[in-house]
Amino acid sequence: MSLIVALDTHSLDAALAIADQLDPTLCRVKVGKELFTYTGPAVVQALHARGFEVFLDLKFHDIPNTTAHAVQAAADLGVWMVNVHASGGRQMMQTSAARLKQGGYATHLIGVTVLTSMSAEDLLDVGITISPAEQVVRLAQLAYDSGLGGVVCSAQEAALLRAKFGPEFLLVTPGIRPAGSNADDQKRIVTPADAMRQGVSHMVVGRPITQAASPKQAVLDILASI
Numbered sequence: 753m754s755l756i757v758a759l760d761t762h763s764l765d766a767a768l769a770i771a772d773q774l775d776p777t778l779c780r781v782k783v784g785k786e787l788f789t790y791t792g793p794a795v796v797q798a799l800h801a802r803g804f805e806v807f808l809d810l811k812f813h814d815i816p817n818t819t820a821h822a823v824q825a826a827a828d829l830g831v832w833m834v835n836v837h838a839s840g841g842r843q844m845m846q847t848s849a850a851r852l853k854q855g856g857y858a859t860h861l862i863g864v865t866v867l868t869s870m871s872a873e874d875l876l877d878v879g880i881t882i883s884p885a886e887q888v889v890r891l892a893q894l895a896y897d898s899g900l901g902g903v904v905c906s907a908q909e910a911a912l913l914r915a916k917f918g919p920e921f922l923l924v925t926p927g928i929r930p931a932g933s934n935a936d937d938q939k940r941i942v943t944p945a946d947a948m949r950q951g952v953s954h955m956v957v958g959r960p961i962t963q964a965a966s967p968k969q970a971v972l973d974i975l976a977s978i
């Protein structure tokens with residue numbers, strides 16, 4: 753299992769101030785919608801120059817042609833991983849995966865299942881009457897069948913997916929909270945040690961690291977706990 757630090761900040765300087773306290777041999781970094789919208793590709797280039805592998809988390813969700821081209825644009829930046837919403841459907845995911853394959857890109861493409869900020873009640877609001885775990889399995893199956901290399905899910909569903917899709921399928925899990933830390937807006941949360949036991953391949957941690965007095969020490973503490 754490896755660690756991905758979510759650099760959810762509002763400027764290049766703020767992101768690099770955190771990245772410069774981290775060790776690229778101990779973690780990867782994630783660039784999401786806030787940071788990328790402020791900085792554009794410059795942040796990805798700066799992180800690559802510092803030796804980090806980057807997960808570009810833009811959660812594309814659009815018609816197949818648009819999504820596949822956006823996924824290719826991410827791969828052209830040389831990122832290690834990029835994601836789409838699995839609820840965008842089979843054709844959207846197949847077209848995106850095929851585009852990466854045809855281009856010979858090494859970038860991992862994964863599908864977001866049910867956001868870790870959502871509970872059963874939140875799903876009901878958008879017309880989904882099955883449980884979060886059932887919906888995660890349904891979308892993970894669709895992602896798997898569409899040729900994606902893995903999914904984003906909560907570690908609460910990881911054991912189920914690991915058993916179903918085998919050891920190679922990437923299970924990338926945000927909603928990780930060390931014991932005693934604030935849940936913030938996350939609802940399906942798991943500690944790093946429990947996530948490890950559930951068979952996740954990569955855990956994503958943002959605020960518990962980026963808002964710590966020492967991000968470097970927070971990374972070491974999490975790695976020591978697993």
Ligand SMILES: O=C(O)c1cc(=O)[nH]c(=O)n1[C@@H]1O[C@H](COP(=O)(O)O)[C@@H](O)[C@H]1O
Nearest residue numbers: 758784809866867868904926956957958959
């Ligand atoms: O795709 C993601 O990375 C993602 C999916 C999901 O279901 N939940 C989720 O929290 N994320 C991202 O993971 C990070 C979690 O950050 P913290 O809650 O601060 O640890 C954020 O950057 C979210 O955008």
